[in-house]
Amino acid sequence: MKLFECQNCRQPLYFENTLCERCGYRLGYLPDVGTLSAIDPTDHDGVWSALATSEPLYKFCANAELDACNWMLPADSSDTHCAACRHNRTIPDLSDTANLTLWRKLELAKHHLFYTLTNLTLPLQTRIENPEEGLAFDFLSDTVAADGTVTPVLTGHANGLITINVAEADDAEREKRRTDMGEPYRTLLGHFRHEIGHYVWDRQVRDDPALLKRFRALFGDERQDYGEALKRHYANGAPANWQANFVSSYATAHPWEDFAETWAHYLHIVDTLETARAFGLRIRPRISEGAELESEIDFNPHKARHIEDLIDPWLPLTYAVNSLNRSMGQPDLYPFILSASVIEKLGFMNGMVRGL
Known part of the structure; x- marks a missing residue:
């Protein structure tokens, strides 16, 4: 995530801000420009001009x-919802104020996801x-029958439909x-990124023969029975040496x-490196082998051609931020090991995005 600032008074802004706390300007995110703008x-009622760009005029989602x-969209658009919200099929019952609070959290995480997907032009x-x-x-929320039986909602994906349990x-x-x-590690944004x-x-990948062949060479044959693979995983857990080839224990399932x-x-x-770049972070450890x-x-990072361009700064950055977290008595921000095999798989992702 890059940094934003109010075009009127230069106050630093967060991605989710709707009002500049310094000058009082209303704010809107312009996905076509990729910036948060004072407006x-x-x-015309409901139509706004953005200080970040001379045109077009905008309306809110x-x-x-x-x-x-x-988020905003062009004022003359026939759509009523923005590029992120128009993908919603079902939202919680908002007459329940608790659901409204949880839904807002869901939307913030989802919009953060769409920020990155848009930058990667997917x-x-x-x-x-x-x-x-x-x-x-x-x-969706878990349902409770009259006898108290709970039917849980399982977070997952099926043919483009992503289901998220509101309880998350x-x-x-x-x-x-x-x-x-x-x-x-378990976060709301992490769920969106996984699904x-x-x-x-x-x-x-599925319908691209060349990519599918490379995928199977790195990740395995996806034609194995998915349901049976998950049963084995939940019954037996991950192999003892899973970190040599997988980024997480769940990745071993299928x-x-x-x-x-x-x-x-x-x-x-990608997203964390962009944030580090926005803050001008430079890491120079003061130890004998700190070089x-x-x-x-x-x-x-959205335009990195080689995975090494991402991994080379990522490893020092995670060492630094993990150390900062430990200084605050918090768990590691990034508690994962990136083996050579995992880095090769990450390289597959970067190549796929870049069309290489």
Whole structure:
């Protein structure tokens, strides 16, 4: 994520800001320009001009009225929802105020995802554009029967439809699930990045013979029974030496899950490196062999041609931020090991995105 500033007063801004705290200007994110902009009202109700660009005029996404979106679209667009929100198929019952709070968290994570996907220029068809496999989201809650029986909603992906359990937006509930499942890392944004990986596989790899061949050489044959593979994984766990070839224990379950987990980490790396670049971070450890950990993030990670361009600064950066977290008594920000095999898989992702 890059840094933003108010075009009126130069106050630093966060991606989710809707109002400049210094000068009071209303703010809107312009996905076509890739920036958060201070905006001025025009003579037409609901139409705004952006200080970041002279044209076009803009209107807010319909979800802005619910304080769930700050994205804008051209004022003359026939769409009522922005490039991120128009992929929603089902949202929670917003008459429940708790659901409204959780949905806003879901939308923030989803918009963060779309920021990166847009920067990587990935194809994002809606269900209207592609009724069978267009990208859509169902945000659902567990159901409780009259006898108290709970039917849980499983987060997952099927033919472009991504289902997210609304409970994942509850920090305490998500942490409980992370602990119960023995995961070192579980975030709402991480769920979105993982599930979109399945969509990317369908759109980019499945029907491309050359990419599919390379995929199978690295990740394995996805034609093995998926349901049986998951049963084995949950019954037996990951192999003892899984870190030599996989980015997470869950990635060992099936080649599809390996791809989705690796894709999620690719987005973690790209987005975090962009943030580090925006802050002008330079790492120069003051130890005798610190030269091996020196790095300066001064490039656009969305346009890196080689995976080494990402990994070389990533390893020193994670060592630094993990150390900072430990100084605050917090767990490592990035508690993962990137083996040579995993880096090769990340290279597959970068090559696929770059068309190399």
